[in-house]
Amino acid sequence: MKTINQLTWKACLLVLSAGLLFTSTGCNKFLDTERQGAYDEENYPYPGGSGPYDQFIFGAYNDLRSFNLHSQSFITAVSIRSDDADKGSTPADGGANALTMDNFPVLPSNGFLNTIWLGNYSLVTKCNSTIKEVNTNATIVAPEQIKQQTLGEARFLRAYAYFNLVRYFGSVPLIDSLFSDPAAQNNVPQSSAAQLYAFIESDLTFAAANLPLTWDAKFAGRVTRGAANGLLAKVYLTQKKWAAAQAAAQAVMASGVYDLSTPYDKIFREEGENSRESIFEVQATASAAIPSANGVQYAQIQGTRGAGDWDRGWGWNTPSVQLEAAYEAGDPRKNRTIMYTSTATTTYQTIYGETIPVGLPNPRYNGKVATNPSIRSAIGNRFGYWMNVRLLRYADVVLMFAEAANEVGGTANIEAARVALNSVRARARAGNNSVLPDVTTTDQELLRQAIRQERRVELAMEHDRFWDIVRWGIAQDVLQAAGKTNFSNSRDVLLPIPQTQIDLSAGVLKQNPGY
Template identity: 65%
Template structure:
């Protein structure tokens, strides 16, 4: 697989000059994955002359510091749904503090996240700079707008994560010189305005779908779906309902994929998929074009079960939240067998009694057939599900219910029950429709459904924060160290404050 390298020439507050090392992956499937060379790279038969720069940005979606340890620690382990897992010594204080609080400004994982996301943003800015300022590249206006829209979608998504992680961050909207790079933080409100602008532009200028060769590239559905979540986070209910409705009426997505098929290799890029980080592997290149997030969550044991590090494991509090016989629990919880009960994986393998943890996250469990095909246990090839169609439907339901009124509450109930119907899979004895015209009761039902439908999928902590429930939920889950006024946000890395010579300032409570 070809590795395209281009010098970006952007300096961040860390004073690091970035180099865009990009790998072709599933969104470049013109032939068997893993076999690109300098001779068969898709341009000029691909989408346009800015692909080299775009793939530099797309590649950062697979970056360790963007979508790996810090990502699931900050979104899952900080919540009531997951523990760090493994042993106390594994990962040390930097990892364990996401469980126990507070996460300190000296935390190396947090520092990596800050640098990783700003590196990602810098590559998006480079794409825009190439489109606007590189006279050596000739392209139609349509290709220019589309390429900028791809970059602005990724930049908007990156800033959405950053503002939820850190609150106030610098807005870097262009390629900056060394002398101009030390930028003060903007307020969260300013950052959300910037994110909305990026995603609105992306939604207006991206295609609804791509040629199958380019599966995984940014679409209008991705942009509207993330935009719906941006609006929902700010309680802009009508705007959130409208953006979600754009996805729901696009004709690109539906709930036809069975729940137990969504998360494995065979469920990648299905009708359920709105936004997936694309990953791939081959027997000769098992990890370079993939994502490490699955390995960190894989079963920690020996021999054939030596699949990973055993982090991000479901809690008993999540387990207790399921309704009786909800089949989604079996697809989410990968259980260790006991002397009296033999459990199986989703692929029919009996689990042993020797695992270090009693439960693992089965949504990242890889197929034994693919492990054999790639002669690798790590799971780098499995895509990350960032935004599913069911999430969009539940956002629509939540927004409609919050707007209120009989008509909207009916729309909210219908949307909610469509998700429950898919989950029950024809079994009328379980998961009955929610029948209520009371807004508060329906709100509770929608919150519950989000927790169960999206369990272990990197949303729970953000949901608790935006619902104003983080303090009560974490206290109920036995996390006495959590203080919402401090821990709803991560600290600004102290190294970045020091490098900025005080231009960056710390979040409250740290």
């Protein structure tokens, strides 16, 4: 866990990515604190295992915390659009932009779309800039291994951005270099989804070959070989490339770096950040002196909307009744995921023992963003900017392996899928053998449904549900059953291309069908 009075190397990246040049005297221990990964007199020009290209790649990492990438629009697009969650807050909060993300159709003029577009393409640009510096900046001397490692980081983050974009919008412009005239970027025609997926696979394959298995602890959060293989497994799974997905997931599982030893209750606490469960996690930090500038607004948007100490956020992204009903009896993950507002007859508490008041606007909130009261007090801030965003967990990879192995089929693969599935259930039951019994079926279709159900509850409120039901081909049935009756499979599996971007392209960009 990050200590309260420290900034991690990600805070240092804010200074580096701003383009400041340091002399041989170093960073003078910014703010006179001993921060993880900070450059100082002892380790400048760069710490062991890192490199002189940090001043460029840190700009890309910094974008992961931007409002445009992992805050309001992200939450609405990946969670509120699904049957996991409702918009929450008050009925009018967010206006038509938010309401149509919840109930469809999303219009091309929706402001959230342009935010998503800009956030992901900003990350692409930062990655392309880093790649250019590594490949062409002759003033920087570095070992070849450091060059390839930095290229691996940049290409991983670029692949992540394009994986987002192709799932959000389908066909989008593929931009793999910088333009001398940035405005010319607006006139690049769209590449097909097949072309985009081939590009993503190439970037991630390169990253997996050139990234380290682990980093020094001072660099917690920098992407690894496991992150590249884990994301590659998800890219393959999305395309139904089952054998390739199984192999990529197996590479993560065989690495020895990750496991299911972190209790489910602990994963989402501040103390559970960057645990052996964590594969790709957006790093955020805060201190009493800097309570928000080095963080991400992800937790605040989902925090309780109340009065006084219970004014912890906007109250968006509230767990749905459909999610509430999805858990098996006694599954401990339900109470860890869903935080209930107290009623006149029932008192509920947070995971930290705080009594939740009666009268909050919504009956349920996302318990996975609940913050530690001692940390709120020490920082003097209620809004959780210091909470990391978990983008890829080990349990997700294990369940991807299970799904892919089951789809490949054959007795050995189906058995391997069943064992992997049961390992996730075993961690979830936390030693209570009266709940979540092992799945015993070896029937491929029954196991398929069991794996899908396990993804639903294990990864609830964690950005995967919408993509899962789309790739399984069940989105229309599921969402209409959840009351989102305007959803149409022929239109709403993709968001519309933002009208702002079509206008900037002078019509080069073409709108998605149905809009």
